[in-house]
Amino acid sequence: MRRPITTLPPLLLFLVFLCRGQRSNSDSDRPSCHRCDLTFSCNCSHAQFIVVPMVTDDALTLDLSFNNIVMVTDDDLKGHARLRVLSLHANRLSEIHSSAFASLWSLEELDLSDNEIKIINHKWFRKLGALQRLNLLHNPYRSLGPHPLFKSLVQLRRLSFGSDALEEIGRAHVSGIDQLEELRVHGDNLRRYEPGALADIWPLGHVYLSLHGPFLNNQSLASAMLGDVSYPETWVILENLHLATSQSLQPFREAAKKRIRYLSLHNVSISDQRVVEFLVVTDGVPLTFLKFDGVTLKGEGRWEKAYQTDHKALDEVYLRNVIVLDVYKFVSFLQLGFLLQYPRKVSVINAGVFVMPCATSYLLVNLQYLDLSDNLLTDLTLQETLCNGRGTLKDLRVLNISGNALKSLSTVSQLVTKLSKLTHLDISRNGYSWMPQSCPWPPTLRYLNISQAKLNTVTPCLPVTLQVLDLSNNNLNSFLLVLPALTELYLSGNKFLMLPLGWMFPNLQILNIQSNTLTMFSLSDLASYSRLKDLQAGQNKFDCNCDFVNFFQSDIQRRKVMHLSDGEDTYLCDSPLYLQGRAVGRVWLSIVDCHRVLFVSVSCGLALIVGVMVCILLWRLHAFWYLKMMWAWLKAKRGSQRRRRIRHETEPLLSFDAFISYSERDASWVENFLVPELEEPRNTNEGDMDSTPLQSLSLCLHKRDFLPGQWIVDNIISAIERSRRTVFILSENFLQSDWCRYELDFSHFQLFDGHTDRDAVILILLEPLSRDDIPKRFCKLRKLMGSTTYLEWPQDDDRRAEFWNNLRKALRTVEDET
Ligand SMILES: *[C@@H]1O[C@H](CO)[C@@H](O)[C@H](O)[C@H]1NC(C)=O
Ligand SMILES: *[C@@H]1O[C@H](CO)[C@@H](O)[C@H](O)[C@H]1NC(C)=O
Ligand SMILES: *[C@@H]1O[C@H](CO)[C@@H](O)[C@H](O)[C@H]1NC(C)=O
Ligand SMILES: *[C@@H]1O[C@H](CO)[C@@H](O)[C@H](O)[C@H]1NC(C)=O
Numbered sequence: 001m002r003r004p005i006t007t008l009p010p011l012l013l014f015l016v017f018l019c020r021g022q023r024s025n026s027d028s029d030r031p032s033c034h035r036c037d038l039t040f041s042c043n044c045s046h047a048q049f050i051v052v053p054m055v056t057d058d059a060l061t062l063d064l065s066f067n068n069i070v071m072v073t074d075d076d077l078k079g080h081a082r083l084r085v086l087s088l089h090a091n092r093l094s095e096i097h098s099s100a101f102a103s104l105w106s107l108e109e110l111d112l113s114d115n116e117i118k119i120i121n122h123k124w125f126r127k128l129g130a131l132q133r134l135n136l137l138h139n140p141y142r143s144l145g146p147h148p149l150f151k152s153l154v155q156l157r158r159l160s161f162g163s164d165a166l167e168e169i170g171r172a173h174v175s176g177i178d179q180l181e182e183l184r185v186h187g188d189n190l191r192r193y194e195p196g197a198l199a200d201i202w203p204l205g206h207v208y209l210s211l212h213g214p215f216l217n218n219q220s221l222a223s224a225m226l227g228d229v230s231y232p233e234t235w236v237i238l239e240n241l242h243l244a245t246s247q248s249l250q251p252f253r254e255a256a257k258k259r260i261r262y263l264s265l266h267n268v269s270i271s272d273q274r275v276v277e278f279l280v281v282t283d284g285v286p287l288t289f290l291k292f293d294g295v296t297l298k299g300e301g302r303w304e305k306a307y308q309t310d311h312k313a314l315d316e317v318y319l320r321n322v323i324v325l326d327v328y329k330f331v332s333f334l335q336l337g338f339l340l341q342y343p344r345k346v347s348v349i350n351a352g353v354f355v356m357p358c359a360t361s362y363l364l365v366n367l368q369y370l371d372l373s374d375n376l377l378t379d380l381t382l383q384e385t386l387c388n389g390r391g392t393l394k395d396l397r398v399l400n401i402s403g404n405a406l407k408s409l410s411t412v413s414q415l416v417t418k419l420s421k422l423t424h425l426d427i428s429r430n431g432y433s434w435m436p437q438s439c440p441w442p443p444t445l446r447y448l449n450i451s452q453a454k455l456n457t458v459t460p461c462l463p464v465t466l467q468v469l470d471l472s473n474n475n476l477n478s479f480l481l482v483l484p485a486l487t488e489l490y491l492s493g494n495k496f497l498m499l500p501l502g503w504m505f506p507n508l509q510i511l512n513i514q515s516n517t518l519t520m521f522s523l524s525d526l527a528s529y530s531r532l533k534d535l536q537a538g539q540n541k542f543d544c545n546c547d548f549v550n551f552f553q554s555d556i557q558r559r560k561v562m563h564l565s566d567g568e569d570t571y572l573c574d575s576p577l578y579l580q581g582r583a584v585g586r587v588w589l590s591i592v593d594c595h596r597v598l599f600v601s602v603s604c605g606l607a608l609i610v611g612v613m614v615c616i617l618l619w620r621l622h623a624f625w626y627l628k629m630m631w632a633w634l635k636a637k638r639g640s641q642r643r644r645r646i647r648h649e650t651e652p653l654l655s656f657d658a659f660i661s662y663s664e665r666d667a668s669w670v671e672n673f674l675v676p677e678l679e680e681p682r683n684t685n686e687g688d689m690d691s692t693p694l695q696s697l698s699l700c701l702h703k704r705d706f707l708p709g710q711w712i713v714d715n716i717i718s719a720i721e722r723s724r725r726t727v728f729i730l731s732e733n734f735l736q737s738d739w740c741r742y743e744l745d746f747s748h749f750q751l752f753d754g755h756t757d758r759d760a761v762i763l764i765l766l767e768p769l770s771r772d773d774i775p776k777r778f779c780k781l782r783k784l785m786g787s788t789t790y791l792e793w794p795q796d797d798d799r800r801a802e803f804w805n806n807l808r809k810a811l812r813t814v815e816d817e818t
């Protein structure tokens with residue numbers, strides 16, 4: 001693993017030195033593990049490491065289990081002075097440097113189990129003065145020796161050692177341990193035990209001994225060992241026993257002599273004969289607690305031969321995972337009155353019990369607690385077991401028949417109704433699918449567990465005396481029943497869409513409604529519960545709308561109106577889709593999401609205002625006028641082209657000398673002055689004989705010559721087209737008249753269209769107008785005034801003759817040229 005320094009090129013060595021600081025160069029070979037959480041707990045298990053990886057020096061817990069680490073060097077754990085827990089469980093460790101753990105002054109727990117350690121070095125533990133728990137199980141060492149291992153472990157409270165390979169335990173090896181909470185010794189193949197080796201450990205809380213071989217083959221060894229650890233206060237747990245012969249029960253004599261009170265046997269096989277012998281061996285012993293977990297019984301329950309034995313002290317019998325090989329030959333316990341009359345607590349769990357005969361029930365005169373969970377009871381056999389509801393087990397306080405094959409709630413309620421002290425009834429994990437309208441219950445019942453059934457509805461069958469009710473994992477979707485005494489209600493795993501109404505449970509303190517289909521709950525829902533302290537409502541299908549998110553984040557998270565003991569992180573959004581799976585407490589909803597109506601109305605209002613403002617602006621800028629103009633132009637252009645084509649054949653193009661464009665308000669001037677002057681000229685003029693007689697001109701006036709029924713713009717355009725000249729009578733009135741502007745613009749459009757020459761337009765100013773008086777939008781008129789000469793109507797009578805002359809001249813120019 002470690003590369004010798006000499007093989008590293010000098011530069012690389014330098015770089016390694018730079019990068020690693022004071023750490024040894026061997027670190028360059030070591031992988032790192034970064035799987036540490038905020039509490040500095042580093043879980044580096046199942047990561048295929050073959051050497052101890054580098055982790056932060058701040059680590060408090062380091063889990064290196066299930067890797068392939070083969071050795072721990074003296075450098076590997078340097079600097080971990082803060083480490084409290086180190087697990088090297090299930091690696092391939094065979095070599096640990098003698099000072100590998102030397103810097104772990106704070107280490108409280110060390111797990112070296114399931115490795116390949118052949119020799120345990122006492123030097124490993126020299127500096128571990130803080131160590132409280134040490135696990136050395138399942139390593140192939142044959143002895144703990146030769147040196148005392150645990151002398152320096154003054155704080156040690158839990159010690160586990162041994163394996164199938166362990167052959168000897170000597171006094172010296174384990175010396176120095178004084179008191180332990182727990183001792184585990186795996187010595188299935190133990191050959192030598194120095195009597196008294198474990199005798200100095202006192203007080204001793206729990207001792208677990210796996211002594212399969214010694215119980216079978218060397219009972220004197222097993223006796224010595226069992227005797228050394230047996231005390232009245234110590235819980236003695238013996239594992240993996242095959243009690244085949246009478247001798248194999250010998251060791252119990254030693255324990256009996258020490259008057260042990262708590263005995264458990266785990267994973268044992270035993271026969272009727274050995275049971276009787278066991279009862280005889282423990283005759284008169286103040287054994288109060290007897291537990292068998294994982295028993296294979298060869299026999300028929302014929303234990304009555306031990307009827308003379310005394311087990312007065314027996315208070316609790318606990319049998320679990322019992323296999324009775326000849327189950328159908330099994331007799332009732334009728335003869336076992338000597339044994340059954342004492343215990344107050346009996347548990348027979350997962351033992352294939354399909355009935356307990358009523359006669360047996362009669363024998364259990366002291367019984368207060370009966371647990372028959374995970375058996376094969378049916379409604380029918382339960383009737384036999386509870387003697388048809390005659391109240392036989394009159395002191396019974398707790399009855400647990402969870403995990404059987406019961407179906408009728410009314411049957412069980414009738415059977416227990418006479419048990420006048422019954423407070424706890426656990427009938428969970430049965431097949432109850434229906435709840436009758438009323439059921440008789442003992443008035444003392446406080447606790448009822450009907451979880452994991454198939455109930456669809458809740459009825460007044462439930463007793464009002466209940467304080468704790470568990471209805472989790474059913475098919476309920478509503479709960480309408482007043483339970484005034486209820487303090488705890490468990491409804492997880494149902495189909496509730498909303499919280500039940502709080503006023504029905506005025507004393508409720510704990511409500512669990514996890515894993516339902518709740519979409520939300522609100523402050524008023526919570527307010528209806530007057531005493532609720534703890535709500536668990538995670539893993540529901542929350543609709544993360546604004547009301548709910550807002551309520552959750554401000555009232556629950558910030559103001560803490562309710563304690564959510566299942567953790568705020570289990571409250572996840574189910575909808576809307578884009579928030580699915582996110583924690584309700586950490587989503588952020590925008591204003592748009594939250595105030596949609598407000599947002600829509602505000603934006604519509606804004607759009608309206610903007611629209612109005614744009615309209616005002618356009619109106620101010622005369623945009624409509626421009627648009628109208630543009631439209632008129634386009635129409636006119638198409639119309640005039642069409643007309644021109646038609647007219648080529650039919651009528652002569654020009655029929656007027658001039659089209660007069662004027663405002664209606666200037667009509668009097670046009671009718672009184674212009675028309676008489678140009679259409680009917682007075683030739684008797686100041687005796688100017690040599691002048692040619694004044695010709696009469698034909699004028700086009702909209703009042704007179706426009707075709708009625710035609711669009712005004714068309715009329716104007718056709719008038720302009722059919723006239724040689726267009727005369728504009730300019731005045732303030734003209735500038736204010738819309739259709740005068742069409743005329744102006746159209747004639748101008750024609751001008752630049754190249755159909756007529758520039759002189760086609762004649763401007764007459766009725767009032768003195770300067771270019772600047774003309775509004776800016778009449779840019780064409782302004783341009784015309786700049787380029788075209790215009791005639792001003794003189795206010796002075798004397799100068800009018802000259803004006804008419806000039807006008808005539810202007811009108812006649814083209815005619816002269818032709
Ligand atoms: C570490 O992670 C493994 C799974 O990789 C898990 O089984 C184990 O319980 C975890 N250990 C701790 C202490 O959390
Ligand atoms: C049984 O154990 C004792 C005590 O360790 C030992 O002296 C004896 O040799 C063992 N007997 C057998 C048959 O192994
Ligand atoms: C139970 O004990 C037997 C020996 O009697 C042993 O072979 C077996 O592995 C044990 N079972 C367990 C689960 O420990
Ligand atoms: C009844 O037994 C089940 C399974 O053994 C257990 O989970 C439950 O807690 C027991 N109920 C009571 C009231 O002790």
Ligand SMILES: *[C@@H]1O[C@H](CO)[C@@H](O)[C@H](O)[C@H]1NC(C)=O
Nearest residue numbers: 402428429449451468470490
């Ligand atoms: C009700 O019974 C179930 C199943 O036996 C168990 O898990 C649960 O803890 C019990 N409920 C209460 C409140 O004890």
